Amino acid sequence: MLGTISGIFTPILPAITGAAMLKTLLIILTMTHVLSKETQTYAILNFVSDAAFYFLPVMLAFSAASKFKMNSMMAVSLGGVLLHPNFIAMVEAKDPVYFMGLPVSLVSYGSSVIPIILVVWVASYVERFADRFTPKSVRFFMKPLITLLVMAPVALVLIAPLGNIVGSYVAVGINFLNNHLEWVLPLIFGIFGPVFIMMGMHYAVTIPIVIQSITTYGFDMIGAGFLVANIAQGAAAFAVARQVKNDPDFKVLANSSAFTALLGVTEPALYGVNLKLKKPFYAVLIAGGIGGLFVGLMGVKRMALAPTGLLTLPVFADPNHMMNIVYAIIGACISFVLSYVLTTILLKRSTMNL
16 A cells, blocks of 8 residues: 555655745745745735645545556546546535435645545446447447446546545544543654545544644643654665765755755655554654654643744744743754664665665
């Protein structure tokens, strides 16, 4: 599964890396007060940096089509179905929608990952079925018609909402932990933060809960878990860059993606480096878990909603508990060192030709 996801993401790395670097630049410019968030320049650069992530389903559809041996333009059209403005309007209106009596889940699929991969995977079989059983004389138009006619409603009614259903149950569990076992959340997200990102659930599931927690309690515990997970991601990519000998382009990618991960944008390091080699990804999960356990036991709280990285460490400054940010920094250091060391050990013991 990891190999499949990594293979699907590799072709789109330039797009998400460029977007991630622009996001990083915006963080730096706003943190140093060079650029204000109130300006139109910031607004334009902000949506430019968001575009690659928002239209991720379309790019993933194109890439997944190659992996699953499907016509790429048909896959792209299915990705477009999930992001069509008319469907988005239905989602925002929140009025019940039915297709031939079947309920359509009103879910926003922007920036999602798993739904479109599942859709293209299933669609590849439908396309092959249509190719096999339609006469040659009408195959040119019948095959895409059958594929689109079958898969578009199946995607909206059944396949794509699966990720949202899983996310809903996960959200219930997170809410329970947030109310009863706060220290467990940093541990969970220290370990599984990258998995949430892989599934595209880090926005849809966690952001509403974080906002509710900050509004109700004045802090949230999930941010501390994401902090150590992000730092572990960057450290592992740095360790990979140090081990690379025969591929200068990959070394540059590892170094640059490691830098953006430390600033809170982990997708390039996750998909382009650590997940691709697998062992660094395992090191990230272990180091993030240990770092998450530490910040959880120390009760590290994020006081404001912001990406979690080195430049945004001030969001852990608690005026009522001065050690909060200190423990956050210590947790980040633990995560960095462990991830770097574990990645180095695992790669040296492997037979990979780096």
